[in-house]
Amino acid sequence: MIVTIDGVAASGKSSVSSGVARALGVPYVSSGLLYRAATLLAHEAGLSPHDPALVPHLEAQPLRFEPLAGGNRLWLGTRELTADVQSAAVDAGVSAVAARPELRAWVDRRLRALTPPFVAEGRDMGTAVFPHAQAKFYLTASARVRAGRRAAERPEAVDEIEAALILRDERDRAQSVPAPEAHVIDTGPLSLQGVIDTILAALPQGAAPARTS
Numbered sequence: 433m434i435v436t437i438d439g440v441a442a443s444g445k446s447s448v449s450s451g452v453a454r455a456l457g458v459p460y461v462s463s464g465l466l467y468r469a470a471t472l473l474a475h476e477a478g479l480s481p482h483d484p485a486l487v488p489h490l491e492a493q494p495l496r497f498e499p500l501a502g503g504n505r506l507w508l509g510t511r512e513l514t515a516d517v518q519s520a521a522v523d524a525g526v527s528a529v530a531a532r533p534e535l536r537a538w539v540d541r542r543l544r545a546l547t548p549p550f551v552a553e554g555r556d557m558g559t560a561v562f563p564h565a566q567a568k569f570y571l572t573a574s575a576r577v578r579a580g581r582r583a584a585e586r587p588e589a590v591d592e593i594e595a596a597l598i599l600r601d602e603r604d605r606a607q608s609v610p611a612p613e614a615h616v617i618d619t620g621p622l623s624l625q626g627v628i629d630t631i632l633a634a635l636p637q638g639a640a641p642a643r644t645s
């Protein structure tokens with residue numbers, strides 16, 4: 433079973449996917465983390481997103497991706513990259529990397545090599561990467577709501593975060609479209625648990641965890 437949870441930046445994809453995955457007892461897979469890793473490693477190697485040497489450089493790195501239900505972790509050999517890729521600098525550069533078809537193919541190869549069941553989150557999980565997924569969701573919320581939530585995690589001011597989110601949504605627009613059959617959920621008025629419960633209730637029979645009442 434594959435469940436896809438796509439959506440705009442900071443709409444709650446990782447937190448919601450983790451909650452849904454834990455309820456189902458399966459891992460979740462953050463595709464954005466791989467685009468973020470590519471961005472950080474390109475920057476550290478002084479390679480532009482357009483450089484034909486970028487994918488060979490990435491292929492040569494000892495990059496290890498751990499998709500677990502409680503959280504996804506990234507390693508470069510013994511160096512953990514998980515926190516390093518969640519920076520404003522990576523946020524600002526990642527869309528240019530993600531726009532490169534050869535980079536998308538590099539990420540997609542790694543994702544399709546994973547063995548289901550899992551919950552996959554990103555922008556194009558339900559459309560391009562796992563079009564055969566059993567259930568598809570797409571999360572939205574206003575930029576202001578998303579910026580307010582993110583401000584609790586990052587040092588930048590809420591106005592600066594909101595402007596960066598709007599810009600990133602615009603740059604990601606090409607690959608961030610809900611699948612026609614996706615359940616679109618506005619997370620603005622819902623708590624995190626409320627979104628998780630909405631998704632669990634909409635899963636097809638057999639995919640949802642057994643109810644205890």
Ligand SMILES: Nc1ncnc2c1ncn2[C@@H]1O[C@H](COP(=O)(O)OP(=O)(O)OP(=O)(O)O)[C@@H](O)[C@H]1O
Pocket residue numbers: 439440441442443444445446447448464581582584585619620622623624625627
């Ligand atoms: N429905 C909700 N109600 C309140 N807070 C939420 C809700 N959903 C997510 N959050 C909070 O919003 C923040 C952003 O969520 P999260 O990191 O899961 O988003 P994301 O879509 O994965 O972000 P990104 O696109 O940058 O990877 C987190 O602090 C999370 O706890």
Ligand SMILES: Nc1ccn([C@@H]2O[C@H](COP(=O)(O)O)[C@@H](O)[C@H]2O)c(=O)n1
Pocket residue numbers: 441442445463464465467468526527528530553554555556557600604607
């Ligand atoms: N399926 C995806 C997932 C992500 N991206 C790009 O990566 C950036 C970071 O993703 P987050 O989920 O961590 O916000 C995102 O802004 C996109 O540029 C993508 O293209 N496709």
